[in-house]
Amino acid sequence: MRLVIAQCSVDYAGRLSAHLPLATRLLMLKSDGSVLVHSDGGSYKPLNWMSPPCTLTVLEPDDAQTEAGVTEVWRVSQAKTADMLVVSIHHVLHDSAHELGIDPGLQKDGVEAHLQKLLAEQIELLGEGHTLVRREYMTAIGPVDILARDANGSSVAVELKRRGDIDGVEQLTRYLELMNRDPHLAPVTGVFAAQEIKPQARTLAEDRGIRCLVLDYDAMRGLDDSGSRLF
Structure with missing residues (x-):
């Protein structure tokens, strides 16, 4: 699992459109390919996400994006639909990867x-x-x-x-x-x-x-x- 804390804006396009303005957020990239965008609130629910199967592509910002302060762009594409999540990174505060291993699943009492x-x-x-x-x-x-x-x-x-x-x-x-x-x-x-x-x-x-x-x-x-x- 990769955890990135960054100042970013997020745009989602698909069955509906959504925009998250620039703010500091936690970006969670799981080994199954899913990408989740969290704020410091809202319990366990992400602000936005893309479920697997999906593909993450890291792009260089264009001139307009660079001028606006964007350092890199994440484009997350859903393999089965035309849905797309675009994360515009302005500044990375933390970036770490962790090997969690195989989870045994929820064990009932x-x-x-x-x-x-x-x-x-x-x-x-x-x-x-x-x-x-x-x-x-x-x-x-x-x-x-x-x-x-x-x-x-x-x-x-x-x-x-x-x-x-x-x-x-x-x-x-x-x-x-x-x-x-x-x-x-x-x-x-x-x-x-x-x-x-x-x-x-x-x-x-x-x-x-x-x-x-x-x-x-x-x-x-x-x-x-x-x-x-x-x-």
């Missing part, structure tokens, strides 16, 4: 991992006629906890959490967006499953057509017979 195993074994909790395809179905941005099929044979992606919040819904939304581009899977519906789902997360999920499922961990482990309770 014991309860989440066990919930995944139990739900895979008790896939009928998703509804009558559901069948398991596989656990940890890999996408380009990470693994979906469970891929199943409903009674009609349609694909169902399941994201599991101990406590379901908005971030979990956003994560499942990104998975669904990618999976629905695959003609072998589409149409794919989503199920957000957790021991507890916060009201805001439920509202967001239902607004996006994602079904919510509250899981009884003790009952799934056979430690609590919820069907025999009086209340």
Whole structure:
């Protein structure tokens, strides 16, 4: 990974146009080819970015750009579309490269991992006629906890959490967006499953057509017979 802190302006051209005026920003170049532009704020979200596959070309500024203080121009071109990100560098404050190695991926805690195993074994909790395809179905941005099929044979992606919040819904939304581009899977519906789902997360999920499922961990482990309770 290469990290560059520079005074720069950024222009994006594609499905829409956007301009970031001259300011000091963090430019992140990842080994997968993606380029992200960050400010010192906005949490984890970049101000602008280009997703792989893309190509970075470093150009000499023209006379007008040189006169405006530009020292080099980065042109990031998307390989599949005509989208382009142009970063006009005025002054570099920091430039470093770091070898991060292979990331093992997100490791779920014991309860989440066990919930995944139990739900895979008790896939009928998703509804009558559901069948398991596989656990940890890999996408380009990470693994979906469970891929199943409903009674009609349609694909169902399941994201599991101990406590379901908005971030979990956003994560499942990104998975669904990618999976629905695959003609072998589409149409794919989503199920957000957790021991507890916060009201805001439920509202967001239902607004996006994602079904919510509250899981009884003790009952799934056979430690609590919820069907025999009086209340």
